[in-house]
Amino acid sequence: MVQEQTRERDLAKHVLTVDQRVSSGGSDTLLYQPSGDWFTILTLLRGSCRIEGQDSRGQRSSTLAPGDISRIAPNNLVRLSPASPGLRPFEVANIRLPVKLLRSEIGTRSGTTAQDLTALHSLRSFDPHVASMASALLHARGLSEADPYTTSATRYLAAYLLLPQRATRSRSGCLSPKQLRAVTGYMHEHLASAITLDQLAREAGLSRYHFIRRFAASTEKTPLQYLAELRIDTARQHLAVGTEPISQVGRRCGFPTPENFARVFRRHVGCSPSQYRRRAAHDRCPPISSSTTS
Numbered sequence: 001m002v003q004e005q006t007r008e009r010d011l012a013k014h015v016l017t018v019d020q021r022v023s024s025g026g027s028d029t030l031l032y033q034p035s036g037d038w039f040t041i042l043t044l045l046r047g048s049c050r051i052e053g054q055d056s057r058g059q060r061s062s063t064l065a066p067g068d069i070s071r072i073a074p075n076n077l078v079r080l081s082p083a084s085p086g087l088r089p090f091e092v093a094n095i096r097l098p099v100k101l102l103r104s105e106i107g108t109r110s111g112t113t114a115q116d117l118t119a120l121h122s123l124r125s126f127d128p129h130v131a132s133m134a135s136a137l138l139h140a141r142g143l144s145e146a147d148p149y150t151t152s153a154t155r156y157l158a159a160y161l162l163l164p165q166r167a168t169r170s171r172s173g174c175l176s177p178k179q180l181r182a183v184t185g186y187m188h189e190h191l192a193s194a195i196t197l198d199q200l201a202r203e204a205g206l207s208r209y210h211f212i213r214r215f216a217a218s219t220e221k222t223p224l225q226y227l228a229e230l231r232i233d234t235a236r237q238h239l240a241v242g243t244e245p246i247s248q249v250g251r252r253c254g255f256p257t258p259e260n261f262a263r264v265f266r267r268h269v270g271c272s273p274s275q276y277r278r279r280a281a282h283d284r285c286p287p288i289s290s291s292t293t294s
Helices: 002-012 099-107 114-120 128-140 146-170 177-189 197-204 208-219 223-241 246-252 258-269 273-283
Strands: 017-022 030-032 038-046 049-055 058-064 068-072 078-082 091-098 122-126
Touching: 017 128, 038 099, 038 128, 049 068, 049 122, 058 122, 058 177, 058 223, 068 128, 091 099, 091 128, 091 146, 099 114, 099 146, 114 177, 128 146, 177 197, 177 208, 177 223, 197 208, 197 223, 208 223, 223 246, 223 258, 223 273, 246 258, 246 273, 258 273
Parallel strands: none
Antiparallel strands: 017 091, 030 078, 038 068, 038 091, 049 058, 049 078, 068 122
């Protein structure tokens, strides 16, 4: 009991830190490289940006929009830059979690080992829950009751980050986390191409039949349903923050013709791509003042 209390007091000293940065626009690049003591979560507060860095498949790049997060394992370097020339500055929150706490959480879960920290690394994933927590943590920084709130948030985020791995392992008939990352990473990387089930099955190292069954058990969607939703979500991001012609957005996201793009987009979103872009422009926040840069 005494040892457990000592352990809890020791871990309580290792709480997250959070700050925010604003790009100056143009070709401004923000660099992040957490040290060996920290695991970093980046999330956009406003705007959109391009992220470049290494993942399990090598050097990659992707576009981040509000609601996306980037999980950066220790000692990994990533670069953030404007998604395209002429876009307004973007604002990003940086949450740093202590590696010591994450390793402690991993140690309490059966079937995981300390090296699983690298499995948490991901350049881009849609996680509005964590993204919304960033704003709350930034707001709490100046409050007198921030310390207990931050301590609780640290433990919660550490457990939350490990939850997807634990949930996938606990269900039989699923893809392994490594297989799922390989398949969804392939989808992101080749979104503009005509992706087939056979290609995705090869990424998972399974037959087509077993891949479809295990993918559905892991995500509660068929591979093609998941791919269609990914394409629509990506198209929504480009329409909301970019200036590319709508037909070009459709091709970038894997829709062969403007007609096909408009039909599928309306079925998923309830309006045409042009209507969605107009609504996004109407709801867009005012430009960020560079004077808020920390």
